[in-house]
Amino acid sequence: MPQVTFEHVFADLGGVAPDRLSDVQGLYAVLLAAANAAGLHPAGTPQVHSGPKGVAAVLVCHGGHVALHTLPEAGLCFADVAGVGAVRPQRGLEVLVKRLAAREVRTDARRRGPVTPTPQPERP
Secondary structure, three states: OOOEEEEEEEEEEEOOOHHHHHOHHHHHHHHHHHHHHHOOEEOOOOEEEEEOOEEEEEEEEEOEEEEEEEEHHHOEEEEEEEEEOOOOHHHHHHHHHHHHOOOEEEEEEEEEEEEOOOOOOOOO
16 A cells, blocks of 8 residues: 655744735635645635634645634734645645735644555455
């Protein structure tokens, strides 16, 4: 069985204009653009929900995701791009930083794996 790696990049973005972090249609577009740049294929439509602690936005993809948690009043966004296999999550993160026009950026990355899939028992 092949070994699988999971690429995961994330960032704390500061100095973002509050209107960019609360614009539902704008966040839809940012999620889709980031997924496309990363080589991820959406499994559905973006989900963006406002609540008492900011805005949660996520695009679930086949083999990964793009997620944002924003605090518009503070100009902060916590971003996350991850995927399995030959994806380029760093490119997706770069799109997020550029499209949100973040003035402060702190990033980190993790390669998870290799993980050898566990064989599934055969069914009778």
